[in-house]
Amino acid sequence: MSKAVYQLEPLTCPSCIKKIETTLNKTEGIESAKVMFNSSKVKTEFDESKIKAEKIQETIQKLGYPVLSSKLA
Incomplete structure (x- = not known):
């Protein structure tokens, strides 16, 4: 199991x-x-054989929340 943290612009x-x-x-x-x-x-915690960290970031951004940075934990 992989972990990643995404820093977003301030949530309101x-x-x-x-x-x-x-x-x-x-x-x-x-x-x-x-x-x-x-x-x-x-x-996030995810199965890297099913989804990549970049795809998670894309999903967040498609919802309208810019990702400022990300890192695997």
Whole structure:
């Protein structure tokens, strides 16, 4: 199991959290996704044989949340 953390631009509303978490947690290969509202970070655990970290980043960005940086944990 791989882990990655994505730094987003500052989040402004709690509904942003639900939108990101719901979408990522329904995505095949992602075991868990948790949004940290105060730090505007998304922590993920995923199966790298099913989904790559770059694809997770693309998914977040398609929802309208720019990713400033990412790192594998």
